[in-house]
Every structure is written in structure tokens, then in C-alpha cells.
Amino acid sequence: xxxxxxxxxxxxxxxxxxxxxxxLLTSPVTARKGNFISAVGMFLxxxxxxxxxxxxxxxxxxxxxxxxxLFGGFFARLVQMTQMPEMVALFNxxxxxxxxxxxxxxxxxxxxxxxxxxxxLFLAVxxxxxxxxxxxxxxxxxxxxxxxxxxxxxxxxFLNGSIFVVALMGGAFLIANPADGYLILxxxxxxxxxxxxxxxxxxxxxxxxxxxxxxxxYSGIAACAAGLAIENNILIVxxxxxxxxxxxxxxVMCKAMNRSLYNVLFGGFGSVTRKSEAGFQxxxxxxxxEDTYYILEAACSAVFVPGYGMAVAKAQHAVRELADLxxxxxxxxxxxxxxxxxxxxxxxxxLLAEADVPYDKLIEMEEINRSIAGIDVCFVVGANDIVNPxxxxxxNSSIFGMPIIEVDRSKTVIVLKRxxxxxxxxxxxxxxxxxxxxxxxxxxxxxxxAVISQFKEV
Amino acid sequence: xxxxxxxxxxxxxxxxxxxxxxxxxxxxxxxxxARLHTPLMSGSNAxxxxxxxGAIIAAGTAGSMLSIILGTLAVAFATVNVVGxxxxxxRMLKMFKPKTDKExxxx
Numbered sequence: 001x002x003x004x005x006x007x008x009x010x011x012x013x014x015x016x017x018x019x020x021x022x023x024l025l026t027s028p029v030t031a032r033k034g035n036f037i038s039a040v041g042m043f044l045x046x047x048x049x050x051x052x053x054x055x056x057x058x059x060x061x062x063x064x065x066x067x068x069x070l071f072g073g074f075f076a077r078l079v080q081m082t083q084m085p086e087m088v089a090l091f092n093x094x095x096x097x098x099x100x101x102x103x104x105x106x107x108x109x110x111x112x113x114x115x116x117x118x119x120x121l122f123l124a125v126x127x128x129x130x131x132x133x134x135x136x137x138x139x140x141x142x143x144x145x146x147x148x149x150x151x152x153x154x155x156x157x158f159l160n161g162s163i164f165v166v167a168l169m170g171g172a173f174l175i176a177n178p179a180d181g182y183l184i185l186x187x188x189x190x191x192x193x194x195x196x197x198x199x200x201x202x203x204x205x206x207x208x209x210x211x212x213x214x215x216x217x218y219s220g221i222a223a224c225a226a227g228l229a230i231e232n233n234i235l236i237v238x239x240x241x242x243x244x245x246x247x248x249x250x251x252v253m254c255k256a257m258n259r260s261l262y263n264v265l266f267g268g269f270g271s272v273t274r275k276s277e278a279g280f281q282x283x284x285x286x287x288x289x290e291d292t293y294y295i296l297e298a299a300c301s302a303v304f305v306p307g308y309g310m311a312v313a314k315a316q317h318a319v320r321e322l323a324d325l326x327x328x329x330x331x332x333x334x335x336x337x338x339x340x341x342x343x344x345x346x347x348x349x350x351l352l353a354e355a356d357v358p359y360d361k362l363i364e365m366e367e368i369n370r371s372i373a374g375i376d377v378c379f380v381v382g383a384n385d386i387v388n389p390x391x392x393x394x395x396n397s398s399i400f401g402m403p404i405i406e407v408d409r410s411k412t413v414i415v416l417k418r419x420x421x422x423x424x425x426x427x428x429x430x431x432x433x434x435x436x437x438x439x440x441x442x443x444x445x446x447x448x449x450a451v452i453s454q455f456k457e458v
Numbered sequence: 459x460x461x462x463x464x465x466x467x468x469x470x471x472x473x474x475x476x477x478x479x480x481x482x483x484x485x486x487x488x489x490x491x492a493r494l495h496t497p498l499m500s501g502s503n504a505x506x507x508x509x510x511x512g513a514i515i516a517a518g519t520a521g522s523m524l525s526i527i528l529g530t531l532a533v534a535f536a537t538v539n540v541v542g543x544x545x546x547x548x549r550m551l552k553m554f555k556p557k558t559d560k561e562x563x564x565x
Contacts (some may be wrong), residue, residue: 018505019482025498026489032551035501037545042508046540049511055518060530064517068537075538076545079484084550088499091543092537095506101532102509105516105525116469216499219506230512236472237479238508244483249495278464339492350550356562358557362493 003052003408009240010048011234016263017041022245028359042383051085081354086342089139089212095219095242096131099124099226100189106230107342113178117129117229122171124225125185129192130199131218137200139213142343148205157266159199167191193223203265206308206385208343210253210264217246249345256339256365257408258402284420287438289447293454295438296322299376299412301332304367306348307341307404309382309416313444319381320355322448325455331376334361336368338386378407380415381430382444387415388429413437497550504543510536 007440017037055061064299079087103124110117140146169260174181203211220242225237287295296302304319323333335357341348349362373377380387383405390397391404407413408431415432417439431437440447490498514537517529 013507015479019486022483022486022490022498022501025494025501026463026486026491026552028491028494028551029556031494031497031554032548034500035497035544035547035551038505039503039548042504042510042540044542045508045511046514049514050518053515053518055514057518057520057526060517060531061514064513064530064533065537068534069541071534072538072540072542073545075551076542079546084496084500084546085544088496088503091500091503092506095503095509097530098507098509098513098536098539101528101535102512102516103500105520105532106512108525108528109520166473211498216502216506220502223506223509223512224476224507226512231468231472232515233472233475235508235512236476238505240479241483241487242502242529244480245487245498248484248487249499252492252495263476290554304501337493344496345499346493346497349493350496350553353550353553353555356553356555359493359554360557378471393558405504414507445486 003054007048007052008233010044011232014041014045014234016236017044018241021334022241023234031301042444063429064082066300068350078360080312080314081316081351083143085208086139086142087345088344089135089142089215089339092215092219093132093135093139096128096135096215096222098128099219099222100128100131100192102130103229104185104189104227106226107181110178115175118175118178119171120225120228122188122432124229125188126167126171126192126224127218127225129189130196131215131222133196134200135210135215137194137197138208138215141200142208146174150204154278156198156202160195163191163195167195181380191223197405199265205343207257208341208346209258209340209347210261212344213246213249213253214261214265215246215249217243220244220246231391253340253345256403258399276401282433282435284432285438287414287440288441290435290452290454292438292440293458294325295377295412295414296331296379296451297329297455297458299326299331301362301375302334302377302408303328303372303375303410304333304335305341305378305380305387305406305407306352307381307383307386308343308383309418309444311342311347311351311382313382315381315445315448316351316355316357318445318448318452320352320357321358321453322455325452329455334363334368336361336365336372336407337379338365338383338405341383343388365403372406373409375410375413378410378413380407380413381448382416384417387431390428392432393430407431408434408436411436414440415438416442416447418443426451494554496563498545500543500550503545504540504547507536507539507543 021034021038024030174184224239389408391399391402513532522525
């Protein structure tokens with residue numbers, strides 16, 4: 001009794017530290033401290049479980065912790081900021097499989113069964129499995145091990161639905177006959193893994209921010225279900241926090257694309273390349289690094305609009321160097337960040353922070369749009385759909401209604417682009433044909449470096 | 459209080475904890491600004507590594523080899539999340555710096 005009391009008191013302290021840590025994450029000034037407090041809470045919860053949890057055998061736990069700690073530590077140190085989406089996707093998956101394994105081990109050890117435990121166990125295994133295999137596919141798409149294009153086939157939604165229903169029926173059977181449900185449990189695990197794969201393959205690369213957020217939420221819900229199954233409050237609290245966080249982010253991402261979650265998950269967006277029916281007025285006007293220099297040199301205000309292309313070209317440091325030169329030249333430089341720029345929520349902010357860009361220069365979409373008409377130059381680095389005026393002008397466009405950074409309303413737009421290929425949404429961009437747009441073709445990083453060398457020559 | 463009543467109280471208590479946590483989660487996290495969304499995700503990855511607590515119990519109290527293997531694997535995966543998640547979040551947050559330079563006037 002005493003021991004249980006101590007454990008639960010420490011768990012309450014940990015829960016408070018997690019929540020307080022998240023609260024400190026509301027400002028960049030206190031965020032690092034918040035993360036530290038959260039980590040201390042985790043450390044306490046783990047230590048009290050190790051000391052008082054009725055552990056009989058420590059050697060296996062030690063093995064697991066050492067292996068996991070080494071891998072996690074190396075990963076966290078070595079991962080590049082451009083690879084952050086891949087890492088988060090992979091970690092979501094690890095959270096899912098951990099819940100699945102805890103659920104399975106708990107089932108194996110159960111002496112007596114009841115409806116509540118079996119239901120939550122089933123949910124932990126099902127959601128954990130979907131999270132794991134779905135995250136692995138998301139990781140594969142992000143690191144381009146497998147194609148980033150949506151994989152669609154006839155009857156896909158029907159197949160997914162059927163598998164889901166069969167898994168639920170298996171769950172019902174397992175709950176009804178818990179004592180001899182081994183094969184059923186294995187069957188459920190296999191189905192959940194298949195379901196995770198099938199659920200993520202139809203989703204295109206540009207929609208990955210939504211998928212990662214959703215899988216993030218699932219990993220929390222799986223932990224929460226495992227917590228209910230083993231009647232552990234700290235798992236319930238933490239799982240619910242993570243679940244809530246993932247759902248909020250999913251919602252933010254969907255809003256930023258003006259799409260419903262259903263459309264993202266089942267729409268197969270970006271699988272077809274569509275030409276605008278209206279056709280574009282005007283012509284594409286290429287520009288040389290030298291002329292780019294003259295435009296930038298004369299500018300009083302410049303706004304950089306980064307997109308996934310900046311991450312691919314690892315151009316964030318070059319962008320920052322150019323921004324410094326512009327500032328020395330007397331221009332006011334800011335960065336406009338679209339909520340879905342990149343492959344995960346907040347991706348661009350982290351890349352620019354890595355390049356030492358102070359965070360108060362990173363401006364959110366709504367704010368920059370209010371004053372964008374007065375900006376001399378908008379410099380679009382590897383972004384496409386998030387600056388496509390079709391979202392405002394072309395009612396036939398599949399991105400019509402999506403909020404964009406309205407760079408076309410500024411005085412001059414310079415678009416850095418590898419070629420005229422359409423963006424991830426597979427649609428042409430009327431921005432490239434506008435009167436005030438100039439195209440600087442080539443790899444983003446080398447193009448910016450060419451402009452920088454123009455600055456330095458003078 | 460009999461065993462059955464005790465059990466019902468326990469379930470209700472867990473339900474209460476769950477519901478309150480969801481509300482607190484929504485309340486706190488909806489205030490995290492967009493610029494910190496990536497650290498929020500990696501940080502919540504670390505928090506979801508709390509499954510480590512369940513994994514430790516599963517691996518440390520197991521009576522059969524199968525449970526030990528499952529539990530140990532769970533410990534390893536969850537530890538990756540905890541250690542990797544907090545470390546990489548710290549690495550990121552370290553890079554977020556406020557503006558230091560003075561205002562400039564364009565000629």
C-alpha cells in the first residue's frame with residue numbers, strides 16, 4: 001500500500017511537470033526550460049517505477065534501456081535539421097510499437113480477464129500497430145525510400161474499410177473469449193500492420209504534415225489505451241496530452257490547406273497533374289543572378305518565402321547569408337512562413353533557426369499578407385503551392401480557397417526554381433506568368449550563392 | 459467497500475483522469491505558437507515514450523520468456539523515444555534566438 005502510494009504521488013508530480021513543460025513551450029524564451037522540466041518528470045517516473053514497481057529482474061530492462069538510449073542518443077545528435085520530419089515519423093512509429101508490445105506482453109501475463117482490460121488491450125494493440133506500420137511508410141516516403149506520390153488502386157477505401165471491420169470483429173471475439181485468443185491477437189496485430197500501410201500509401205508527399213501530426217496523435221492514443229489496460233495513471237495522462245497535441249496540429253494543417261481530414265486521408269491528392277483550363281496570360285521571364293543582384297540591391301524591404309525546396313537544397317544557410325548582405329545594404333528583411341511549408345508543422349522555423357535567423361523575423365502568413373503590397377521584393381525559395389495565386393483566382397483549381405502567402409501582390413517576386421515542373425499538388429502555378437515575377441532557374445543553394453558572389457564583387 | 463465497488467471506483471477515477479487530461483492538453487497545447495510546432499512534435503514524441511513505464515513493468519515482472527522478450531523490445535523502443543525525443547528537442551530549442559541587432563533605415 002505504502003509503495004503504491006509513493007509511486008502514484010511521484011506520477012502526479014511527473015504529470016504536473018509534463019503539463020508545465022508544455023505550458024512553457026508557448027514561448028521560445030522559456031521553451032528550452034520547459035523541455036528540461038518535462039525530461040525531469042520523465043526521469044522521475046522511470047526511476048520510481050524501477051525502484052518501487054515490484055521488478056523482479058533488472059537485466060533485461062537494463063539491456064533495453066542501454067540499447068534504446070544509445071540509439072536514441074546517437075540519432076538525436078546526428079540527425080540533420082532537414083531530416084526532422086523523417087525522425088519524428090520514425091519516433092511516432094516507435095511509440096506505436098512500444099504500446100503494441102506492452103499490450104501483447106500484458107495479455108500474455110494476464111491471470112484473470114475482464115471486459116475493460118481486454119477492450120483497452122485490444123485498442124492499444126490495434127492503434128499501436130497502425131501507428132507503427134503507418135509511420136514506417138511515412139518515414140519511407142519522407143526519406144524517399146519509397147515513392148512520395150500517392151499510391152492508389154481500385155477499391156482501396158473499400159479494402160481498408162473491410163480490414164478495419166474484420167479487425168474490430170476479431171477484437172470483439174478476443175474480448176468475448178479472452179482465454180483462448182492467442183491466434184486472434186496475432187491476427188489483429190497482422191491486420192493492424194497491413195491497415196497502417198494501406199492507410200498511408202494513398203497520401204501524397206505534400207500532405208505529409210497532416211499525416212505526421214495524425215500519427216503523432218495515434219501514438220499518444222495508443223499509449224493512453226495501454227495505460228488504461230495496465231491501470232497506470234501516468235500513461236493515461238501523457239498519452240492524452242500527446243493525443244491532444246497531435247489532433248490540434250492535424251487540425252491546424254488541414255485548415256492551412258483548406259481541406260478536410262477526410263479529403264487528405266482518402267483523396268489521393270496530387271496523383272494527377274492537372275493543367276488549368278483557363279490557360280495562363282503572360283510569359284515566363286527568366287532572370288540571371290546578376291540582374292537579381294540589381295533588384296535586391298535597390299530593395300528597401302525584402303521577404304523570403306521558404307518552402308520544402310529550401311530543405312531539399314539545404315539552402316537555409318545561404319538564405320541567411322544573403323539576408324545579412326541585404327540588411328547591411330539597409331533593407332528590412334523578414335521571412336514569411338506558411339503553416340504547411342515543408343514536410344511537418346514548423347519545419348521552416350527550425351531550419352531558419354538552425355541558420356541563426358532570429359525568431360522574431362519569422363512572420364506568420366496572415367500577418368505578412370496584411371503588409372505584403374508594400375514589400376519591394378519577395379524571394380520565393382523552393383515554395384510552390386503555398387504561393388500559387390490560383391488558390392485565390394481560379395475556382396477550378398484543386399487548391400482553390402487554400403490560404404496562401406500572397407507574394408504576387410508585392411512589387412517584385414523572384415522565384416527560385418529548379419525547372420518549370422509543377423508543385424506537389426500537381427498543378428501549374430500562375431505566379432510564374434505574372435507581370436511582376438522573375439524566375440531564377442537552378443538549384444536553390446547555388447543560385448543564392450551566385451547572387452551572394454555578385455554582392456561581394458561590388 | 460467490496461471488491462466490485464472498489465473496481466468500479468477505480469475505473470471511474472481513470473475515466474476522470476483521462477477526460478481532464480484531454481481538456482488540459484487541448485487548453486495548453488492550442489497556445490503553442492506555430493513557430494514552435496516542430497519542437498512540440500518531437501517533445502510530445504518524448505512524452506509518448508512514457509510507455510517506457512509500462513514496458514519496464516512488463517519486462518521486469520514477466521513470468522515467461524515470451525513476455526520478457528516483448529517487454530524488453532518495448533523498453534528499447536520507448537527509450538529511443540524518451541532519450542532521442544528530449545535530446546533532439548533540446549538541440550532544436552537551443553537554436554531559437556531572439557533578435558539582437560538594431561533597427562536600420564533604408565536610404
